[in-house]
Amino acid sequence: MEQERILVVDDDEGLLHLLRMRLSALGFSVTPCTGGRDALTAARQETFDIAITDLRLRAEDGLALAEELMQIQPGLPVIILTAHGSIPNAVEAMQRGAFGYLTKPFDDKELKATLDKALIQLRMTREIQRLKSLVKELYGLENVIARSPAMQRLFQQVAQIADSDATILLTGETGTGKEVLARVLHANSRRSKGPFVALNCAAISETLFESELFGHIRGAFTNAVAAKRGLFQSAHGGTLFLDEIAEMSLPMQVKLLRAVQEREVREVGAEYATKVDVRIITATNKDLAESVKAGTFRHDLYYRVSVVPLALPPLRERKDDIPLLAQHFLKQSAKRSNKDVRGFTPAAMHRLMVYPWPGNVRELENAVEKAVVMSRQDMVLPELLPTAGATSDIGLKPLTEAKEDFERTYLRNVLQMTGGNISRAAQFAGRYRADFYKMLKKYGLHPSMLKERSDFELSDLEEVTEEVKDA
Incomplete structure (x- = not known):
């Protein structure tokens, strides 16, 4: 394990030498300095884990x-x-950001206890920064737009496991974005510079499956006129993503099990197996545990591929994300089709919110693209979007309940778009500040929950607000 580095500053060379000996004996790498200028130079040139400095230096x-x-x-x-x-000066130092102080003379036990506490705080701070940075990267990736509690919890899990080599099983309905999440995991792992290789297990015939996965040597079978690398070999040093793994036949499951267990593959026709360095991520829209009970999926393979299971919620369970995703897809579609479509009318947004989206994010993207292409105005109208209809599972809500749902969503969007600024939000909504506060209280909303600015443009909100005023 790499030694922690400590910067020690003291103009008493005798004490400095003693501290260096004590800290070295405790297993630290020590950089001693007799003056502040040397210490600042050292701090600019290398990273330290802890700094120790005397409060009283001769000239500083x-x-x-x-x-x-x-x-x-x-x-x-x-x-x-x-x-x-x-x-008292040391206490002042702590108030101004120092971690703590030691009163001279001090013994080794007291020194070590203080250093241990400082290291615990440092490691915790660095881990929090790492996770925040990673989550920020995840939120910034294209098509990964999510602020709903369900997706935030999922991204917290992703932040914790992305840099490991653990085998991951992604579950969720069709269209929830399993391959997108697999790419997020790869992009934020230590393998990010390696290849990301994806295979849809349902799209390959069983006769070609083994050759596709493991490759073959020349002459291994009819028409094998040249050797071919398999997907395992192609993903060496990176990530292999196996989508729809539940569709894999039982004979192929046996062969995949060995590759997953041993991280080695045998090319079709070869005498010996070769080692591969890959991280495996699998995905399915089925309940693999039920498939094991039904005898269509091997229990030993199930345990191997589900070391870390992650479940992607359907879009109907993360409705807070619908306005953000819809606006994101609208901007993409408008740019592709070279049309000046800037947003959704309130009625159109309401239709997006109440529709059940059986096809999830993929269906939403397609619906928005169609609406943009068909739109003759700069705002998408409700008739261009799918409707739940009388036979929908969600049914038609009473007017009061539907109105409350719309108001809650509208208030949330206004706060997001104004960065939680109550004055600007109230102005956009055409309400007095006190009335706006009452509405927030009614729906249990608080500005601090919605500080981040959404992907909507403020100009879009102005258009929506005008329509609400006119309604």
Whole structure:
């Protein structure tokens, strides 16, 4: 394990030497400095895990030095060394961002306890930053637009496992975006520079399946006039995504099991197996546990491919994402078709929200593209969008309930579009600030929940708001 690096600053060379010996004995890599200028130079050239500085330096202020070190390396725990009479100054240092202080003289046990606490805080801070950064990357990826609680929970799981080599099983209805999520996992893993190879298991005939997966040597069978690499070999160093794995035949499941277990494959016609370095992600729209009970899927393969199962919720269970996704797809479609279509009328958005979307995100994308192509105005009208109809599972809601659903969605969108600014949101909605607050309270909404700006343009909201006022 790599040693933690500590920067130590003290103009007392005797104490500096003693600290260096103590810290080295505790297993740290130590960079000693007798002055603040040298310490700042060192901090700009390399990353440290902890800094220790005396509060009283001959020609410099140790507290000012601590602040500069924290500016150069944000989150760096700085420990202040102080004499008994300077404890109030040390407390001030902590109020200004230092991690803690040690009163001279101190023993090794006290030193180690303080360092351990600082390292725990540092590791936690770095892990939080890593997860935040990863989630931000995930949110920024094309077609991964999600702010619903269900998808945020899913992305938190993705952030935790993306950089591992664990085999992952993605489950969810057709059109929920399983391949998109598989690409997200790959793009944010240590294998991101390697290939991402995808195979739809239902699209390959059984006679060609083994050759497709594992490859074959020349002359292995009729028409094998040249050797061919399989998908496992093509994905070496990267990720192999096997979609619709439940459609794989039982004989092929046996052969896949060995490849998953041993990470080695034998080309058709070859005498020996070869090792492959791949991460495997599988996906299905079926309940694999039920397939195991029915005897159509091997239980041992099931346990191998479902080390980390992730379930993608259907679109009807993440309705908060519908306005964001719809606007995203609208912008893409308008650009492709070179049309000036900028948004949806309130009635059109309501239709999007109440439709059950059996085809999930894929169906929504296709519906929006069709509406953009057919639109003769700069706003999509409801008649251009699919309707649930009288036979829909969701039924037609009473007017009061439908009105409340629309108002709740409208308020949420207004807050998202104005970054949670109540004054601007109330102005857009054409309501007094006090009335707007009452409406938020009625629907249990709070500006702090909706700080992020959505993909809608403010100009679009103005158009929608005008229509609401006129209604």
